Amino acid sequence: MSNTSTSSDTSGLSAGATAATIALAVVGGIVVIVIAIAIIRCIQKNKMQARNTSMQITSVSAVNVDSNIDMVTIERFLADIVKERPVRFTTQNIIDFTQNFAQKLGSGGFGIVYKGQFPNGVQIAVKVLHKTQDKRAEEQFMAEIGTIGRTYHINLVRLYGFCFDNTLKALVYEYMEKGSLDSYLFDENQKLKWEKLHEIAIGTAKGIRYLHEECQKKIVHYDIKPGNVLIDANFSPKVADFGLATLCDRDNSHISLTGGRGTPGYAAPELWMPYPVTHKCDVYSYGMLLFEILGRRRNLNLSQAESQEWFPRWIWHKFEGGELDGVMTNCRIEHSNRDKAERMCKVALWCVQYQPDTRPSMNSVVRMLEGEEEIIAPTNPFQYMMPFDGSSSQWSESRGYSTSTATTTNESEANILIHQNQQ
Template sequence: MSNTSTNSDTSGLSAGATAATIALGVVGGIVVIVIAIAIIRCIQKNKMQARNTSMQITSVSAVNVNSNIDMVTIERFLADIVKERPVRFTTQNIIDFTQNFAQKLGSGGFGIVYKGQFPNGVQIAVKVLHKTQDKRAEEQFMAEIGTIGRTYHINLVQLYGFCFDDTLKALIYEYMEKGSLDGYLFDESQKLKWEKLHEIAIGTAKGIRYLHEECQKKIVHYDIKPGNVLLDANFSPKVADFGLARLCDRDNSHISLTGGRGTPGYAAPELWMPYPVTHKCDVYSYGMLLFEILGRRRNLIIGLAESREWFPRWIWDKFEEGELESVMSNCGIEYTDRDKAERMCKVALWCVQYQPDARPSMNSVVRMLEGEEEIIAPTNPFQYMMSFDGSSSQWSESRGYSTSTTSATNESEANSLIHQNQ
């Protein structure tokens, strides 16, 4: 009996211990699982926070980079704007640029022109006004700044800046290596090929077209002539000398003037008469320039035979007689260039029409010279001369035209010498 009882008690204790052990194991496993899940979630949370922080840092960096790029772009843009406007320099600046006026390029009634250089190596031409300048010279000085200083075109000379001190008044231009066009038209020692002259004629027309039709305010030059067409190293033309130029509103077609303007021989008739003046006076002057490019000679040369003293009238006579071919031969124009030369003859005759309204716009001039616009037969631009006896020299003198092959106004002499090499 006692042995049986003892065995029964021992068996009961063993079963209870086993159950407790199992229960404890289950609880422990659950705790481990819970702890593991908690650790995994904690790790995932930390990773998410790190990723978000990294993305925020990257985003901020990207914004900073973009901001820096924008600021650099804006600064460059503002710097370019400043470069395109004339800068006011001091007297000491001018002395430094010209190395104390070491190299003189030329002189005239308006002032003396010196060669100079900016600190960055860009070559310049500095026109220094005479100290004893009169009111007209001061007006021309201000006209240069007020007109060319507002423009930027490949066929207009660029005005970099000016000096307006008590001791010095000067204008600073880009330097044009080949000087002015008149040297290549009237100097036998440095003639250009006619094909290049044709390119110069078109480039000059585009510069004038910009002044008349593409600027915010229309600019009338008043003094278009070979001496005011400058050539760069590649013989590309740039219109220069805006000392007589005027700004005018586009809606105002007429300009009030006091006294004659322009250079005799190139100035439109209305500039010397009490008639309304428009931008078409530049078209007339350009036509006279075309005649000189065509013939590579001055329009008026006293003493020539065959009525060729006044070249434009001789061109008209040949055109009217249907003999333009003789003009080509006389001017030494090759057969391959004769179509272009014939167009140039007709355009020139249209440009010098007596009535301003009959003259074409400079846009039409460019298109006709480039063969993009048909040219109808021009009418006689010299019909009004019938009241004279037919002598070109008498007509020229009556209009104030010079009979000298080397005459020029003092103001034009100064600009003709700008940028010419010694």
């Protein structure tokens, strides 16, 4: 019995030891797993903290960069706002810009034009008014600021600012390296290819279209002519000289004027008669400019054969007789450009229609010149005019491109303004 009991106890102890060993192993494994999990979580936590810290630093850095970018953008934006409106300069500013009026570009009845430069190197032209100015000259000065100062278009000359002090009144424009269009039309030493002149015609039309149709208030220029179309370094045109220009509401289609405006030879008939005036007077003047671009000659040239003395009417007779080929030959226009030239003839004839309502809008003019709009056959724009008489006062006025008492000042100024070739 005792041996059996002893054996039984020994077996029980062995089983208990084995169970204890297993339990300890399990507990130990659990502890190891728990510790491992704790270590892993600790490592992950440290990584997460490091990552968050890095992200916070990056985020702060990004905010700082964005803030810097925003500030730079805002500063540039504010600078651009200043650039797009005329700045009022002091007399000392003008003296500094022109180096005490060192380089004279030209002069006229309205004032003297000097070449200058802003501190950032941008070249400018400064038109300084004569100290003794009548009321009309001051009105023209204010008209320039009040009209062109409201505009910004690639085909309009830029007015950077003005000076209006007791000692000095001046207008500050962008500098136009190539001068005015008239020198390239009428000067044998400065001819442009007809393709470039066609581009200049379209660019000029786009500038006038902007004035009529795209400004907040419609602007009527009143003095469109080659002398008031300036050419930049890339031979792109910019309409200039807004001394006669007028702002008008879009709902008000008619303008009341006192006295004639514009230049004889370019001015619409209604500008010299007691008729209502609309923006279509600019369309008429542009048509006259087109004739001169087409022929690369003045519309009135008494040295020509009698039938060609007044170029626009000669063009009409050729068109009426179906002889536009003769025009192309006379104007030395190559065959590759004849379609464009014929369109220019027809557009010019439409632009100079006697009745303003029959003249096209400048938007239609651009589209017709670019071949995007069909051109119907124009009617005779000269049927209301007297037969040609070289001795009549009607034609003697047209000869006086720069002698009209109403526009001598503007003609002179237009020819010298921003004209590098004068030097």
